[in-house]
Amino acid sequence: xxxxxxxxxxxxxxxxxxxxxxxxxxxxxxxxxxxxxxxxxxxxxxxxxxxxxxxxxxxxxxxxxxxxxxxxxxxxxxxxxxxxxxxxxxxxxxxxxxxxxxxxxxxxxxxxxxxxxxxxxxxxxxxxxxxxxxxxxxxxxxxxxxxxxxxxxxxxxxxxxxxxxxxxxxxxxxxxxxxxxxxxxxxxxxxxxxxxxxxxxxxxxxxxxxxxxxxxxxxxxxxxxxxxxxxxxxxxxxxxxxxxxxxxxxxxxxxxxxxxxxxxxxxxxxxxxxxxxxxxxxxxxxxxxxxxxxxxxxxxxxxxxxxxxxxxxxxxxxxxxxxxxxxxxxxxxxxxxxxxxxxxxxxxxxxxxxxxxxx
Amino acid sequence: xxxxxxxxxxxxxxxxxxxxxxxxxxxxxxxxxxxxxxxxxxxxxxxxxxxxxxxxxxxxxxxxxxxxxxxxxxxxxxxxxxxxxxxxxxxxxxxxxxxxxxxxxxxxxxxxxxxxxxxxxxxxxxxxxxxxxxxxxxxxxxxxxxxxxxxxxxxxxxxxxxxxxxxxxxxxxxxxxxxxxxxxxxxxxxxxxxxxxxxxxxxxxxxxxxxxxxxxxxxxxxxxxxxxxxxxxxxxxxxxxxxxxxxxxxxxxxxxxxxxxxxxxxxxxxxxxxxxxxxxxxxxxxxxxxxxxxxxxxxxxxxxxxxx
Numbered sequence: 001x002x003x004x005x006x007x008x009x010x011x012x013x014x015x016x017x018x019x020x021x022x023x024x025x026x027x028x029x030x031x032x033x034x035x036x037x038x039x040x041x042x043x044x045x046x047x048x049x050x051x052x053x054x055x056x057x058x059x060x061x062x063x064x065x066x067x068x069x070x071x072x073x074x075x076x077x078x079x080x081x082x083x084x085x086x087x088x089x090x091x092x093x094x095x096x097x098x099x100x101x102x103x104x105x106x107x108x109x110x111x112x113x114x115x116x117x118x119x120x121x122x123x124x125x126x127x128x129x130x131x132x133x134x135x136x137x138x139x140x141x142x143x144x145x146x147x148x149x150x151x152x153x154x155x156x157x158x159x160x161x162x163x164x165x166x167x168x169x170x171x172x173x174x175x176x177x178x179x180x181x182x183x184x185x186x187x188x189x190x191x192x193x194x195x196x197x198x199x200x201x202x203x204x205x206x207x208x209x210x211x212x213x214x215x216x217x218x219x220x221x222x223x224x225x226x227x228x229x230x231x232x233x234x235x236x237x238x239x240x241x242x243x244x245x246x247x248x249x250x251x252x253x254x255x256x257x258x259x260x261x262x263x264x265x266x267x268x269x270x271x272x273x274x275x276x277x278x279x280x281x282x283x284x285x286x287x288x289x290x291x292x293x294x295x296x297x298x299x300x301x302x303x304x305x306x307x308x309x310x311x312x313x314x315x316x317x318x319x320x321x322x323x324x325x326x327x328x329x330x331x332x333x334x335x336x337x338x339x340x341x342x343x344x345x346x347x348x349x350x351x352x353x354x355x356x357x358x359x
Numbered sequence: 360x361x362x363x364x365x366x367x368x369x370x371x372x373x374x375x376x377x378x379x380x381x382x383x384x385x386x387x388x389x390x391x392x393x394x395x396x397x398x399x400x401x402x403x404x405x406x407x408x409x410x411x412x413x414x415x416x417x418x419x420x421x422x423x424x425x426x427x428x429x430x431x432x433x434x435x436x437x438x439x440x441x442x443x444x445x446x447x448x449x450x451x452x453x454x455x456x457x458x459x460x461x462x463x464x465x466x467x468x469x470x471x472x473x474x475x476x477x478x479x480x481x482x483x484x485x486x487x488x489x490x491x492x493x494x495x496x497x498x499x500x501x502x503x504x505x506x507x508x509x510x511x512x513x514x515x516x517x518x519x520x521x522x523x524x525x526x527x528x529x530x531x532x533x534x535x536x537x538x539x540x541x542x543x544x545x546x547x548x549x550x551x552x553x554x555x556x557x558x559x560x561x562x563x564x565x566x567x568x569x570x571x572x573x574x575x576x577x578x579x580x581x582x583x584x585x586x587x588x589x590x591x592x593x594x595x596x597x598x599x600x601x602x603x604x605x606x607x608x609x610x611x612x613x614x615x616x617x618x619x620x621x622x623x624x625x626x627x628x629x630x631x632x633x634x635x636x637x638x639x640x641x642x643x644x645x646x647x648x649x650x651x652x653x654x655x656x657x658x659x660x661x662x663x664x665x666x667x
Contacts, residue, residue, distance in 0.1 A: 038466075086450055138638075142645040147397065147450065148587045149641060155580050155634040163627035285454055322469050327462025334455040335437070338447035 004351035005342065015343040020290050020297075023337035024050070024304065030336075031329055035321065045319045049311035049329065061196035063306045065268070068205045069094070071302035072260040073284035075212045076253030078293040082216075083229040085249045089135065089150030090257040091281025092157035093128040097258020098265035099161060100127025102180055102272040105187045106169060116186045121262055128258015129251045131157065136250035140243040146250065158277060165272055179273040189267035201263035206299075208256060213295040225249060257281060286334045305330065366495045368611060373503060374569060375614075376607025378403075378561040378578075380506045382585035383592070383599050384513055385557030390589055391517060392550035393530035393658035397453025398438050399558050400582025401460025406431040406559025408464035411566040411573050414476040421479065424502065424563050431559015434460060435551050443544050443551070446662045461576060471573045478571050502564055507600070509557070514596040526550060530656035533663040543663050558582065580634070587637045591644050593654035602640075609636050 028046050036042030053059045073090050080087045087093075101124040108116050135149040162178070171181040192198040216222035228235040228245040235242065260280070269276055287305050291297030312326040382399050389396050396402075409430035414423030434456060442452040479500035481488035487497035517523040529536045529546045537543050565577050584606060592598035613629040 088454060134638075138642055138645075142642055144641045144645045145590070148583065148590070149638050151580075151583050152587065152634040152637050156631045156638075159627040159631040159634075162630075163625055166627070167625060282454075282458060285451075286458070289451060322466055324462055324465035324469060327458060328466055329462075331455055331459035331462050334451070335441065335459065338441050338452055338455060339445055341447060342445045 004349050005346045006349045006351075008345055008347050011344045012347070015341075016292060019337060019340045019344060020292070020301065020304075022340045023290070023333050026336040026340070027329060027332045030332055031325075034328075035325070040321055041319055045315045045321045045325075048315040048318055048321075049308050049325075051311075052314050053307050053310040059310055061193065061198040062310050063303060064202050065197045065199065066309050067299075067302040067306035068202045069260040069264045069280050070284050070287050070305055071299050072205045072208055072263075073253075073257045073281060074287035074291060074298045074302060075209055075295055076256030077284055078288040078291065078295070078298055079212065079216065079225060080249040080253045081229075081288055082293050083225045083245050083249050084232075085246050085253075086145075086147045087132060087135070087150050087250055087253045088147055088285060089132070089152075089154045089281070090253060090284055091277060091279060092150070092154030093131045093254040093257035094261035094264075094281045095154075095157040095161050095277050096131040097124035097128035097261035098272060098276060099157075099164060100124055100130075100258065101262035101265060102164075102169070105183050105266075106180060108187070109181070109184065112186055114186075116184075117189065117266070120187060120266065121259060124258045124262025125255045126258070128261065129255040131258070132250045132254020133247075136247045139250075140246055146246075154281070161272070161277070162274055165274055169272065171271075180271045182271045183266055187266060188270055189263055197268075199263075199267040201267050204259075204263065208259075209295045209299050216295065221248075257284075283330060286330050289334060289337055305333075363491065366492065368615060369495055370498060371614060372604065372607040372611040373499060374607075375610040376603040377503050377506045378564040378569065379581055379585045379588060379606060380510065380600060380603035381502075381564065382558045382561035382582055383588040383603060384506070384509055384596065385554035385561075386586055387589045387592065387594055387596060387599055388513060388517070388526070389547075389550045389554035390659055391530045391594060391656055392526050392547045393533055393656050393661065393663070394442070394547050394551050395449045395453065395660035396435065396438055396442075396456070396551060396554060397450060397586065398434070398456025398460065399453075399554075399586050400578060400580065401457035402431045402434045402555050402558035403562030403565070403578045403582045404460040404464035404576070405434045406562035407566040407577050408468045408471075408562075408573070409559070410563030411474075411476065412467065412471060414567055415471060415474045418477075420477055420567055423476070423567050424479075424560060427559045427563030427567075428556040429559070431562065432552050432556040434559070435555020436548075438555075439548050439551050442662070443547050446664055449660050449662065457582070464577075465575045468573045468575065472575075474573060476567060476571050478568055500568060502560070502568065510596045510600045517596070527656070530658055533658045533661070537663075537665055543665065547663075558585075561585070584633060584637050587641055590655075591637075591640050593644070594656065606633060606636065609633050 028050055032042040032046045035045045053063060073094060077087060077090055101120040104120045104123040131153060134153060135146040138144040138149050139146045165180060166178040169180045171179055189199045189201050192200055192202065224240045225245055227238065228240055228242055232242065265272055265276055283305060287298055287301040290304065291301035308329055309326060312323065315321040316323055382403055386396065386399055406427035410423040410427030413426040414420045438452055438456050441447045442449045481498055482501045482504060483497040487493050517527060525541055526546055529541060529543050533543050562578055566573055588599055588602045591602045610633050613632055616629055617626055
């Protein structure tokens with residue numbers, strides 16, 4: 001007798017929702033072993049990364065603030081992934097969104113008015129969408145894979161950022177530091193709760209999640225996206241345009257990444273600096289998968305990843321675990337998730353051993 | 360421009376092209392078998408850090424390259440288990456591998472920042488390697504010649520041998536290959552492992568030859584350029600060589616204009632150049648009438664399950 005994997009008739013809901021939990025549990029176990037092996041107090045470090053932040057209510061706002069950009073980007077990416085549109089350059093769209101918004105901020109410097117901040121956010125949306133439009137157009141016009149082009153443009157965006165903050169946009173009174181001038185009060189996303197980092201961007205993220213949930217599960221457009229991804233042939237027969245879906249999902253994911261970039265730039269940094277991009281665009285890919293490509297799941301996944309970021313800071317101070325461990329932990333989560341996912345579409349059965357049947 | 364400068368420019372170009380050629384070649388073979396492994400950048404980083412640590416601890420640089428190839432291979436097996444055995448989505452698994460390699464390399468390499476190692480010496484005797492003119496052909500280390508030899512070998516293997524034909528068959532139609540009785544998954548594992556070993560070697564070329572020191576994310580996205588080059592080459596080894604040398608030229612242009620202090624373009628614009636050039640190259644290659652995607656292996660990126 002041996003264990004055999006057998007395709008299920010319908011994918012298991014239980015396995016679908018249990019997989020991320022199992023993946024996190026497996027990551028904790030592996031992390032424990034790995035960190036111990038590397039000479040750290042493994043169990044303590046893992047506890048500090050995954051559990052400690054949840055036990056300290058004063059850290060909850062930090063988790064929410066950290067989760068906000070991740071969730072916003074991942075919500076957009078998840079919509080694309082559902083339609084088999086692989087935008088992996090969200091990091092670039094995030095950067096260009098912040099650049100576009102900062103452009104507005106610098107142009108409206110000295111200007112007061114309620115419209116300044118909304119205009120900056122709008123510029124962020126347009127900037128991110130425009131950056132995503134390049135791979136989208138290349139895919140529908142020339143059938144160039146959006147995977148490579150969207151990623152390449154991330155490196156271009158990064159250099160564009162460096163150029164602007166070192167050159168034309170450098171703060172004239174900034175002692176030659178490569179950064180723009182600080183945003184004015186009218187250009188800063190307002191604080192939500194006195195004494196915490198919590199800002200209005202977090203609420204904006206919740207609104208985005210709700211809209212995404214509504215569109216994806218309650219409208220024809222959402223249905224169209226899901227059909228194009230699940231059954232391209234059926235979509236074609238049904239008269240759903242694949243090209244339209246590609247462009248729409250790319251633009252939406254780019255717009256949300258750009259918006260997230262602008263909010264983060266204004267709320268957390270208050271200026272554009274080279275330290276601004278920290279790979280949220282890539283981490284959001286993990287969030288999207290961990291959240292099962294569903295807006296509500298993405299919200300939970302984003303909170304989980306944000307917890308691990310805050311926890312990694314704790315572990316860095318308390319257990320001197322290097323910052324780089326965070327990346328490793330995140331990658332392990334995705335690895336285990338992809339592995340555990342086999343039980344969603346398959347079940348394990350006992351089967352007669354191969355030798356009895358081999359002829 | 361003096362001849363001497365021209366010769367050193369060409370030599371820089373060859374050195375810049377070698378790692379993307381190696382990584383691209385490995386990926387080309389993997390993709391020919393129908394597997395899209397987006398983890399090239401991650402495998403390169405794993406190879407780069409493993410090679411550097413080995414070379415720095417043993418003081419023996421060849422051991423660094425050997426361990427780097429082995430480390431890249433191990434990383435690719437991780438991809439194999441998930442994408443080939445378990446049947447996970449290849450795009451997602453490849454991305455996970457890249458994120459993993461980035462994290463692992465910066466964690467493992469943190470203690471080695473500032474350490475120095477010695478480069479491999481030139482393969483040919485000093486009389487040739489140090490000759491003011493002939494060094495343009497004889498002045499490189501063994502890895503450069505190996506990369507060209509492997510291009511030749513891969514072209515011959517894929518187009519003129521029976522195992523090469525089987526590998527292509529698996530990539531074009533996994534179901535038919537399976538029906539004839541070829542072990543599709545085993546063949547794909549071998550192709551992916553080859554790709555991993557070459558990516559590891561390519562990564563080590565950055566940490567042991569191009570900039571012989573450890574820096575975080577030392578490969579700086581070159582793994583993605585290697586992936587794009589495979590498409591650019593229409594999955595043909597010789598065109599890959601050509602493409603790698605064209606990109607070597609673009610990167611060399613960046614280096615030399617920086618060194619010469621050209622005021623033509625700001626340094627950031629020059630640093631963008633290889634990535635922009637990649638996007639343009641992918642667009643141009645796709646514009647050829649009635650070709651483009653037709654060159655791609657038919658089963659590229661599709662999960663295969665025997666008996667499913």
